[in-house]
Amino acid sequence: MTAVSDRISALTAGQGLAFGCDYNPEQWDRSVWPEDVRLMQQAGIGLVAVNIFGWSSINPAKDVWDFTALDEIIDLLHAAGIRVNLGTGTSSPPPWLTARHPEMLPVGIDGTTFHPGGRQGYCPSSPVFRAYADEVVARVAERYGAHPAVALWHVSNELGCHNTLCYCDTSAEAFRTWLRARYADDIAALNAAWGTTFWSQRYTDFDDIQPPRQALSLRNPGQVLDFHRFSSDEQLALYRAEARILRARTDIPVTTNFMVTAHIRTLDYWSWASEMDIIANDHYLDRRLGDPHAELSFAADLTRGLAGGEPWLLMETSTGAVNWQPYNLAKAPGELQRNIAAYVARGADAICFFQWRASTQGAEKYHSALVPHAGEDSDQWRSVVELGGLLERLGVVAGTRVVADTALLFSWESWWAAENEGRPSEGLSYLGQVHAAHAALADAGIVTDIVAPGADLAGYRLIVVPALHLITDADAARIAEAAAAGATVLVTFFSGIVDEQDRVRTGGYPGAFRDLLGIRSEEFAPLLPGETVTLTDGTTGLVWSERSHVTDAEVRASFVDGPAAGSPAVTRRRHGDGAAWYLATQPAREDYGRLMAEVAHSAGVALDVCSGAGADVEIVRRRGEQGSFLFVINHSDEDITVGISGHDLVTDGPTDGAVPAGAVRIIKEDA
Structure with a gap:
């Protein structure tokens, strides 16, 4: 223990x-x-x-x-x-x-x-x-x-x-104190981080800074991002x-x-x-x-x-x-x-x-x-x-643990930055993209760990990076190193665009991942609500497209129609002993699950013996010294059968593999 x-x-x-x-x-x-x-x-x-x-x-x-x-x-x-x-x-x-x-x-x-x-x-x-x-x-x-x-x-x-977000004068003073510490009392460093030359926002004294209160127009995104960081830290201080x-x-x-x-x-x-x-x-x-x-x-x-x-x-x-x-x-x-x-x-x-x-x-x-x-x-x-x-x-x-060989990267800072004011599309939700990727993994029968950017990625065969808008150069390099060491990486659109100061990386999107993926995008082409695009492999794309070309990658599917018709939509590139895939749109749910299964198979991810049970069935295994325990949760209105033998802790008896509609089976598997 x-x-x-x-x-x-x-x-x-x-x-x-x-x-x-x-x-x-x-x-x-x-x-x-x-x-x-x-x-x-x-x-x-x-x-x-x-x-x-x-x-x-x-x-x-x-x-x-x-x-x-x-x-x-x-x-x-x-x-x-x-x-x-x-x-x-x-x-x-x-x-x-x-x-x-x-x-x-x-x-x-x-x-x-x-x-x-x-x-x-x-x-x-x-x-x-x-x-x-x-x-x-x-x-x-x-x-x-x-x-x-x-x-x-x-x-x-x-x-x-x-x-969490308080804009009173006491919070304003605390925010200034936090900023002085973050930028080593260097107002020039703060100006550089916030890009204050835009709209004549340059500061000469920390005492002049206020919280990003309601304004007549869009607010400074660097200031808003730092205020989120400060506010989280203040709650942690409590x-x-x-x-x-x-x-x-x-x-x-x-x-x-x-x-x-x-x-x-x-x-x-x-x-x-x-x-x-x-x-x-x-x-x-x-x-x-x-x-x-x-x-x-x-x-x-x-x-x-x-x-x-x-x-x-x-x-x-x-x-x-x-x-x-x-x-x-x-x-x-x-x-x-x-x-x-x-x-x-x-x-x-x-x-x-x-x-x-x-x-x-x-x-x-x-x-x-x-x-x-x-x-x-x-x-x-x-x-x-x-x-x-x-x-x-x-x-x-x-005391038993879930063991996964897939990781999904998640970041609250990226959430804040991706959904800041003035973004390319209000239809692009950071959490929506994370949920879609996680659901695709689940639909493919894959249980995943969720880790922070910068986490140790050793041992993961598949690393999924959905809409990770904000990432440091060092954390992006760690993902590339994991791919070079043999992992398969799947990066989705709007990832790698800005650094930790919310500054756009120039030279073409997806910024920090451009070389890893072997693709260069010149312009975002988001979709209107309800609009879809068709890909050359017959699948459907939602939310997003972009105008791009490959520099060193294989095109697996392209946009047939829509604002980025002819541009690559799904690409793959060898990188060291691993591979890097790029998704320039959000596949419809069934398409996403099939694609995730393909990518996982190419990565050598061990799909569970019960992985074909369907999207409405959750299958997760916990292991420990006590043995192996398989959880089968049937959210559907149809009975299913899984090929597992052991003792069912729900019925407190042996299992025949049957899981009725709406039922749960928790099986201590036979050794």
């Missing part, structure tokens, strides 16, 4: 996978608490997060502290053998604090002050907020750091979910401050819940990951997307990437509907089990839910919970008890 596996195992006292939830006992009368704990034991709950939003309960007024209720609930959980994931309580300041210090409230891009009434109502750079928060953390750590129930520290909650206090007083592992999900883009978690004792993530199905289950799989793979391939903790998900999407749909029969199986298949060793008991008041009263408003006599509660039994049987999987 690794150190991370040991830490997660400690959350369950060595009993396998952790099954947990957020619990907000302050919302309920004390008479309900014993009944809650009884039901937790019935469901198999072993890890409970408390004090996540507890600030106003334990510190109801300045210099007034009351831990009576929190003492009682922690002792009650401990007596029942339930471990505690203890929040520092700082996720939202109490009303008395913002009333005394309105200067700590966050300010929007247009100068609007955001008033109390929601959550995270503070400027992340506010020294007032930080001082008060530090006192809360210190008091919580001193009171509970030696309590035997506490197994994990939970810093704040979803840091930066609402307030985590570091709390973690420092906790670690000075206890040796309990410390983490916070990431939000690796399609609608949160403001935090560069690659720079956060090394600060966590356990990587934890919150994830919910996003029904606004065309394929929410594919996004779930991508987010789980990315979370595993942040964990360096180690197991990770799903800190929050839902049993059913959420409350914050335009249409909050209930989960279909069997969908909860399919979702949870996908998280575990892709590395989660702990499954926790928001929340334990559905609220009857407040903004989240229509968010599903383990105990619904209908109570115990409900299908939802029965499905929770059934899930608890499954997670108990899956304990043998804990």
Whole structure:
């Protein structure tokens, strides 16, 4: 077992996978608490997060502290053998604090002050907020750091979910301080990085710089990019401050819940990951997307990437509907089990839910919970008890790992830069291109690691680089070196265009990858919404085309029609012992999957024996000292059969390879 596996195992006292939830006992009368704990034991709950939003309960007024209720609930959980994931309580300041210090409230891009009434109502750079928060953390750590129930520290909650980008005067001063450090107090270096000769934006003093607030026209893209970097760092600084206090007083592992999900883009978690004792993530199905289950799989793979391939903790998900999407749909029969199986298949060793008991008041009263408003006599509660039994049987999987020989490169900085103002097409979404490439890999039966630019690529046979708009020369060189050493690289359009200062590389697109790919593009030719192009191999292209020619590559397909008719659309070039492919358009989904399978086959990627099951079937394998475990998740409405023998942990019996429509099979394979 690794150190991370040991830490997660400690959350369950060595009993396998952790099954947990957020619990907000302050919302309920004390008479309900014993009944809650009884039901937790019935469901198999072993890890409970408390004090996540507890600030106003334990510190109801300045210099007034009351831990009576929190003492009682922690002792009650401990007596029942339930471990505690203890929040520092700082996720939202109490009303008395913002009333005394309105200067700590966050300010929007247009100068609007955001008033109390929601959550995270503070400027992340506010020294007032930080001082008060530090006192809360210190008091919580001193009171509970030696309590035997506490197994994990939970810093704040979803840091930066609402307030990452603050444009107040305090943030402006903090931004200037950050810029002085980044550019070694050299204003000429900043001017060069931001290209301030454009539109007469040249600075002579750092004191003249403001955040990129709302302007009459397009804003300076270098300034916007640096403001994103600064804002992510400010949220990380909040985590570091709390973690420092906790670690000075206890040796309990410390983490916070990431939000690796399609609608949160403001935090560069690659720079956060090394600060966590356990990587934890919150994830919910996003029904606004065309394929929410594919996004779930991508987010789980990315979370595993942040964990360096180690197991990770799903800190929050839902049993059913959420409350914050335009249409909050209930989960279909069997969908909860399919979702949870996908998280575990892709590395989660702990499954926790928001929340334990559905609220009857407040903004989240229509968010599903383990105990619904209908109570115990409900299908939802029965499905929770059934899930608890499954997670108990899956304990043998804990500590195993997903092993992949394919890597997909992902970058939050590239996301920010690619979707900055003034881009070639609003139809080009960075995350959309990443999702399309990941889905094509999945459709081809390929499980992939997701890694940062600059990661060690040794051992990967296939490296996929979707729309990596911003990349340093050094990181681009590492990709070329991997190809020279024998890997196959697939680069898609809009990659390599700008350097880390968002400066376009001249000489022809795709910039940093031009020599590796043996192709030179002179002009982007994006497509209109709904417009498609046909390729000479009969496939269909979406979103993009470009006018280019090969310099040292084989043309595998060209554009038949559209604004780049006659130009290469798919190319391949030998590079050292490997190869480099280029995609100048986004293939339609079925075409993309077939192309990815072809590229993977040429790379020698080991396709799973079950890889032909279809796009609606997820197949992932985890391996370890305990053996090999095959997860088969059938999202389709048709029964399938896989040629695998072993013991099915879902039915707790031998498998005949049958996976009914909508079902999950988790098979401990015969040796």
